[in-house]
Amino acid sequence: MAGELDxxxxxxTGASRGLGKAMAELFANEGAxxxxxDLKQHWAQAAADEIVARGGNAVGLGADVSDRDAVAAAMxxxxxxxxxxxxxxxxxxxxxxxxxxxxxxxxFARMTGVGLAAIVWGMQAAVPxxxxxxSIINIGSMAGRLGSRGSILYSAVxxxxxxxxxxxxxxxxxxxxxxxxxxxxxVATEGVLAILSEDNLALRVEQTPLGRLGETDDIAQTALWxxxxxxxxxTGQSIAVDGGIGHxxxx
Numbered sequence: 001m002a003g004e005l006d007x008x009x010x011x012x013t014g015a016s017r018g019l020g021k022a023m024a025e026l027f028a029n030e031g032a033x034x035x036x037x038d039l040k041q042h043w044a045q046a047a048a049d050e051i052v053a054r055g056g057n058a059v060g061l062g063a064d065v066s067d068r069d070a071v072a073a074a075m076x077x078x079x080x081x082x083x084x085x086x087x088x089x090x091x092x093x094x095x096x097x098x099x100x101x102x103x104x105x106x107x108f109a110r111m112t113g114v115g116l117a118a119i120v121w122g123m124q125a126a127v128p129x130x131x132x133x134x135s136i137i138n139i140g141s142m143a144g145r146l147g148s149r150g151s152i153l154y155s156a157v158x159x160x161x162x163x164x165x166x167x168x169x170x171x172x173x174x175x176x177x178x179x180x181x182x183x184x185x186x187v188a189t190e191g192v193l194a195i196l197s198e199d200n201l202a203l204r205v206e207q208t209p210l211g212r213l214g215e216t217d218d219i220a221q222t223a224l225w226x227x228x229x230x231x232x233x234x235t236g237q238s239i240a241v242d243g244g245i246g247h248x249x250x251x
Contacts, residue, residue, distance in 0.1 A: 003031025009082040011035045014092030016043035018189035022216035028056030035078045036060045066113030068121040075125035085126045090119040091139040097150040115157035132176025140183040162238045169236030178235040185242035187214035209244030
């Protein structure tokens, strides 16, 4: 039985763990040739090796996605291997939670570099190798719509992802390239579970109408839909995958 992404070439940033890894695994299961891109090549290759061991087509590449030249080199490697790019998922993020008075210039530069500039560099490098019908998916966050203490920079970056997505969809639409975003709420990844306290996690579950945290597969399945033909007339959207928390008022 043919997979939904048979023979599509998908590049996913921040793909060695968490949401990126889940998307890479699902895309490979659906027949895609997956290029996992992460800061360290051995991180990405280790995740790619797991996919290959299960019969998928995957390779890991290393690049600092905030570095325009590094992203261009990685994309050139992908094109040399596969000839094109059909799907680009801009998932990489670097985050620190700080209240206003504690935000340092280096934190600002790193968060905006990985969270915003990297999306621009990724699209610049990929679009010349994308044909009509291709899909770009940017991973945003409900933090771009909902504020909380300590999230000034994170919320600003993720709000920027939404704006960037809308504008890019208008610019790239005439090329037949769709650009969408996914805005998750709290997802139970290794990174999230490592930084949030049990009390904080419990509160987020309590505040979510569906009564649970998001799972990586919730996001991966949404990305699969946006990547494929089922969403062929969807562009410029930021889709909340949040269990309803974005519509809740108060406690």
